[in-house]
Amino acid sequence: MASLYTHADSNTHKTWLLLTVFLVFIIAVGWLFSYLLDNSAILFFAVVLSIAMSITSYWFSDKIVLAMSHAMPVTMQENPELYRIVENLCIVAGLPLPKIYIINEAQLNAFATGRDKNHAVVAITRGLLEKLNRLELEGVIAHELSHIGNRDMLLSTVIVVFAGVIALLSDFFLRISFWGGGRRDSRENGNVGALLMVLGFLAAILAPIAATLIRLAISRKREFLADADGALLTRYPEGLASALEKIDADVTPMRKAAHNATAHLFIDSPFNEKQSRNWFVKLFSTHPPVEERIKALKGMNI
Numbered sequence: 001m002a003s004l005y006t007h008a009d010s011n012t013h014k015t016w017l018l019l020t021v022f023l024v025f026i027i028a029v030g031w032l033f034s035y036l037l038d039n040s041a042i043l044f045f046a047v048v049l050s051i052a053m054s055i056t057s058y059w060f061s062d063k064i065v066l067a068m069s070h071a072m073p074v075t076m077q078e079n080p081e082l083y084r085i086v087e088n089l090c091i092v093a094g095l096p097l098p099k100i101y102i103i104n105e106a107q108l109n110a111f112a113t114g115r116d117k118n119h120a121v122v123a124i125t126r127g128l129l130e131k132l133n134r135l136e137l138e139g140v141i142a143h144e145l146s147h148i149g150n151r152d153m154l155l156s157t158v159i160v161v162f163a164g165v166i167a168l169l170s171d172f173f174l175r176i177s178f179w180g181g182g183r184r185d186s187r188e189n190g191n192v193g194a195l196l197m198v199l200g201f202l203a204a205i206l207a208p209i210a211a212t213l214i215r216l217a218i219s220r221k222r223e224f225l226a227d228a229d230g231a232l233l234t235r236y237p238e239g240l241a242s243a244l245e246k247i248d249a250d251v252t253p254m255r256k257a258a259h260n261a262t263a264h265l266f267i268d269s270p271f272n273e274k275q276s277r278n279w280f281v282k283l284f285s286t287h288p289p290v291e292e293r294i295k296a297l298k299g300m301n302i
Helices: 004-037 040-059 061-069 080-093 126-131 134-149 152-178 191-234 237-249 279-283 290-298
Strands: 071-073 099-103 110-114 120-125
Touching (some): 004 152, 004 191, 080 134, 080 191, 110 134, 120 134, 152 191
């Protein structure tokens, strides 16, 4: 019989496996582009630039996301019940109390952000506070605190770095190849050199797509892991499962806070699209299907 611990361990192992695949993928693509362009400085420049951009984004991520979501801070005096829920769960999780923000949207949703557990933020929509009961609200907040405890913000930044490296390498390769600069003469190795050049062009086109698919796959695994860890915090998986059922049934649009760049942060997609059962469409989803998440939660025992 599956337990919360086995589900969490399984998702953790799958996430690290995907991360390892990502690293190997970057090394392979980087080597191919460097070889074909006969210039290792391009790889070095792409890595340094993407890391610098990602670190800057990571350092100011909370401020950027909160501004994009139009979230406003809430004090203990304004909502003492919400603070008590968050405080109690933080004590169980061994986490410092994060800053709490409210998003003035009727849609049921929430997210966590911040560069680490000491600079974390939990943001909750007004609709979530109004339409969930206490046990359901605890389940959602525990899910978001699990993202903080699992350092998902750090992992997301690492993934952005990797995806940025791939995108920059592909862009450099296509641009330099188009202008005919720095290419290794394919006649040096005859048909092998020509074949490698063709593979290089294919990699430059397909690599960013592959990097995006790996990034989304890791994001989906982290949602499953946060569900399991969140249920472990509350000792009541049914609370989060019930909350997800209400969130999935909610058709209220998010008018101001929904952005493609931040959609993966929310507990469910803020665009309210019905997730397809088609395997190909699922590959490009930021979140796993809610039905699968609810099934996993209801199949767990503590």
